Amino acid sequence: MEAVQVLMDNLWVAIGAILVFFMLGGFILLEAGSTRMKNAGHVAGKTIFTAGIGTLVFWAVGYGFIYGEGNAFIGLSNFFYGDASAADGGLTPAVDFSFQVMFALVSLTIAFGGFAERAKLGAYVIFAVLFSAFIYPVVAHWIWGGGWLAEHGKQDFAGSTVVHLTGAMAALAATMILKPRIGKYNKNGTSNNLAGHNQVYTTLGVLILWVGWFGFNGASTFGVSDGFLGYVILNTQLAAAAGAVAAMFTAWAVTGKADIPTTLNGALAGLVAITASCGFVAPWAAVIIGLVGGLMVVFSMKLFDGLKLDDPIAALSVHGTVGVWGTLSNGLFALPALSTDIDWGQAGLFYGGGWEQLGVQTLGVVASGIYAFVVSFIILKVMDKVMGGLRVTEEEEIMGLDISEHGSYGYPEQMALEQAKLTTAATKEKFS
Amino acid sequence: METYEAIKQWKDANITAFFKSNRSLNEFHDQIMRKVFQVASDKLNQPPPCDYAWFITGSGGRFEQGRISDQDHGIVYEQSTDANNEYFIKLGEEISYGLDVVGYPYCTGNIMSSNPIWCKSFEHWKLQLVNWMEKETWETIRYVQIFYDARVLVGKSSLIEQLKSTIYQYQLEHPTLIRAFMTNIKHIKNGIGPMGQFLVEPYGGYQGCINLKYTAFLPYVNSIRLLSIKEGIFETSTIDRIYRLMEMEKYHELLQNCTEYFEVLTKYRLSLTEAEDYDDTHYLHVKQLTKDERKELKRILLEGKRLHDEVKKRF
Numbered sequence: 181m182e183a184v185q186v187l188m189d190n191l192w193v194a195i196g197a198i199l200v201f202f203m204l205g206g207f208i209l210l211e212a213g214s215t216r217m218k219n220a221g222h223v224a225g226k227t228i229f230t231a232g233i234g235t236l237v238f239w240a241v242g243y244g245f246i247y248g249e250g251n252a253f254i255g256l257s258n259f260f261y262g263d264a265s266a267a268d269g270g271l272t273p274a275v276d277f278s279f280q281v282m283f284a285l286v287s288l289t290i291a292f293g294g295f296a297e298r299a300k301l302g303a304y305v306i307f308a309v310l311f312s313a314f315i316y317p318v319v320a321h322w323i324w325g326g327g328w329l330a331e332h333g334k335q336d337f338a339g340s341t342v343v344h345l346t347g348a349m350a351a352l353a354a355t356m357i358l359k360p361r362i363g364k365y366n367k368n369g370t371s372n373n374l375a376g377h378n379q380v381y382t383t384l385g386v387l388i389l390w391v392g393w394f395g396f397n398g399a400s401t402f403g404v405s406d407g408f409l410g411y412v413i414l415n416t417q418l419a420a421a422a423g424a425v426a427a428m429f430t431a432w433a434v435t436g437k438a439d440i441p442t443t444l445n446g447a448l449a450g451l452v453a454i455t456a457s458c459g460f461v462a463p464w465a466a467v468i469i470g471l472v473g474g475l476m477v478v479f480s481m482k483l484f485d486g487l488k489l490d491d492p493i494a495a496l497s498v499h500g501t502v503g504v505w506g507t508l509s510n511g512l513f514a515l516p517a518l519s520t521d522i523d524w525g526q527a528g529l530f531y532g533g534g535w536e537q538l539g540v541q542t543l544g545v546v547a548s549g550i551y552a553f554v555v556s557f558i559i560l561k562v563m564d565k566v567m568g569g570l571r572v573t574e575e576e577e578i579m580g581l582d583i584s585e586h587g588s589y590g591y592p593e594q595m596a597l598e599q600a601k602l603t604t605a606a607t608k609e610k611f612s
Numbered sequence: 613m614e615t616y617e618a619i620k621q622w623k624d625a626n627i628t629a630f631f632k633s634n635r636s637l638n639e640f641h642d643q644i645m646r647k648v649f650q651v652a653s654d655k656l657n658q659p660p661p662c663d664y665a666w667f668i669t670g671s672g673g674r675f676e677q678g679r680i681s682d683q684d685h686g687i688v689y690e691q692s693t694d695a696n697n698e699y700f701i702k703l704g705e706e707i708s709y710g711l712d713v714v715g716y717p718y719c720t721g722n723i724m725s726s727n728p729i730w731c732k733s734f735e736h737w738k739l740q741l742v743n744w745m746e747k748e749t750w751e752t753i754r755y756v757q758i759f760y761d762a763r764v765l766v767g768k769s770s771l772i773e774q775l776k777s778t779i780y781q782y783q784l785e786h787p788t789l790i791r792a793f794m795t796n797i798k799h800i801k802n803g804i805g806p807m808g809q810f811l812v813e814p815y816g817g818y819q820g821c822i823n824l825k826y827t828a829f830l831p832y833v834n835s836i837r838l839l840s841i842k843e844g845i846f847e848t849s850t851i852d853r854i855y856r857l858m859e860m861e862k863y864h865e866l867l868q869n870c871t872e873y874f875e876v877l878t879k880y881r882l883s884l885t886e887a888e889d890y891d892d893t894h895y896l897h898v899k900q901l902t903k904d905e906r907k908e909l910k911r912i913l914l915e916g917k918r919l920h921d922e923v924k925k926r927f
Contacts, residue, residue, distance in 0.1 A: 366816075366817050368817065370815075370816060370817050370818070370819035370820070371815060371816075371819055372815055372816050372817075373814070373815035373816065432806070433805060433806050433807055434805065434807075434809075435805070435811060435814050436802050436805050436806075436811040
């Protein structure tokens with residue numbers, strides 16, 4: 181029986197790894213749909229090669245920095261991971277590694293949301309290396325790898341702080357340094373809607389992310405015992421549903437129109453919000469956490485827009501603002517049976533746990549957030565100086581990163597037509 | 613003043629003196645456009661071969677122009693002959709060009725005397741109007757409503773009145789037609805959100821502004837026009853139409869606040885006279901209003917919606 185249990189555990193987490201990796205497919209569609217046609221090939225394709233870089237770096241040093249023997253700040257062994265041993269009553273090291281690397285890739289992809297439509301290809305390459313080596317693994321070590329936050333009893337079931345907040349903080353630093361896209365803000369301070377080119381892509385992207393999240397949260401049980409994974413999936417589903425509904429109604433109430441991009445971000449907000457708390461709270465609380473997340477994301481997007489932080493994919497709001505809320509929500513809603521009773525932090529404020537857990541959660545968020553932001557900011561600033569700017573030239577930005585960075589358009593026929601409009605009638609005829 | 617450029621200069625130099633009221637501003641526009649007509653017809657070196665009416669429509673027809681409006685106009689002439697058709701189309705082209713030079717941009721919907729659809733003999737106009745009403749498509753019904761706002765600037769007013777009578781009579785004989793008119797104007801842009809807040813432009817150069825034309829004016833203008841078509845009222849300005857409708861007892865309750873609110877609305881638009889292009893005259897920045905003004909504007913928007921809903925219910 182125990183052998184079966186071990187196999188099942190390994191199988192479930194391996195499936196989880198695959199689901200989490202498939203979230204990158206969701207990001208590809210989400211990001212490509214949310215940006216303009218002239219950048220579509222680039223925005224989609226860069227996710228594949230940054231996943232390549234991220235994987236290699238994580239294999240070489242990332243995993244070691246997280247889980248290696250080291251100090252409170254960083255791990256310092258297990259580099260160039262190659263443990264092929266079999267399961268010893270738990271997960272095989274390779275299954276564990278595979279699951280871990282996918283989380284690092286998700287965080288990296290979130291960070292690159294802040295680069296969208298204006299960063300040089302070279303900036304992606306270098307930052308992918310540095311983020312996967314020195315930013316993500318450090319925060320992960322603090323919380324998951326036995327670092328200084330690990331023993332505090334921080335409740336972060338699937339990695340809201342480690343994965344989402346870290347990625348969002350890097351995206352924030354990038355957004356600040358890269359400055360808004362050309363044409364985003366007018367001289368009088370008003371802001372334009374540089375609408376994404378395909379809402380269907382964005383929608384499908386969100387659905388794929390939603391499905392992938394069952395692996396992200398569900399397999400963070402690291403096993404199948406007691407079928408607890410079902411409980412986690414239930415909470416995940418409820419929060420995502422609540423987030424979508426809340427965002428749609430909020431958008432409708434505020435602007436008079438239930439706009440699609442906002443509704444989609446609401447679903448993601450619900451998912452992000454429940455990431456930290458999915459294994460700690462009651463289903464009714466999951467609904468509340470998702471609703472608040474969906475509500476927050478609408479106002480957060482408006483806030484960032486008003487602050488002239490141009491965030492094409494809403495990464496700052498979805499993964500940052502809402503990620504913080506989700507992590508803190510444990511301090512309010514964590515059930516005693518899923519926290520105190522199993523020695524994983526304290527129950528939430530509403531269950532007589534007092535302010536303690538909320539404090540622990542806040543400390544984790546603030547420390548991790550500051551580290552991720554400051555280090556990302558410094559790295560990007562230095563890159564900016566050394567590379568002669570992180571951003572493509574104005575001309576390149578106008579013609580699109582597909583052509584400037586990769587030499588061909590994601591939509592060749594369409595873009596040729598666009599160009600023809602700008603050139604001669606003769607060329608136009610050629611394409612008609 | 614013998615050239616469009618001279619008219620433009622004179623207009624630009626003097627227009628600010630006429631901002632004091634809607635009436636004076638619109639009379640000023642009328643005067644300018646009549647001058648343009650004069651120069652255009654002089655340029656043809658030949659007097660009009662028969663009686664005619666040159667009318668403007670849209671906001672100009674309704675006597676509701678702001679500082680800047682695009683051009684909407686047409687011609688009705690008495691007899692259709694090849695020579696006449698050619699003459700008036702030429703005149704129409706010249707007027708449209710002249711208006712553009714003077715500062716009334718071309719109409720993107722092509723409602724201009726240079727367009728054969730809007731430049732026809734009386735008989736052809738009559739046929740065309742009946743044809744439009746028979747067809748009852750969204751587009752043709754829209755044209756009929758646009759025509760209903762026609763106001764003669766130069767020539768014989770009776771030509772237009774007779775054509776409007778045709779619409780009125782046809783509508784009496786075909787009671788279902790009024791529903792087609794209603795369908796045409798059913799959609800309005802909401803200016804007040806579910807929580808009683810202004811629904812402002814979310815993005816773009818007018819972020820934070822309310823679109824007065826679509827959220828405030830059109831519910832009034834369209835509802836009142838519809839009632840006017842039904843009752844055979846030929847006045848074109850919305851405020852005059854309201855006064856005429858108010859003479860009928862059945863509209864007392866429905867329209868009791870309308871005159872006051874519509875006049876206030878016109879004043880708000882007049883306050884946008886700093887406008888630099890046509891679009892600017894439609895957008896009001898709500899944050900720049902005082903608390904009382906905001907309250908007042910909300911009342912006006914809600915009343916416009918109520919009126920529109922009520923008219924919608926009746927047809």
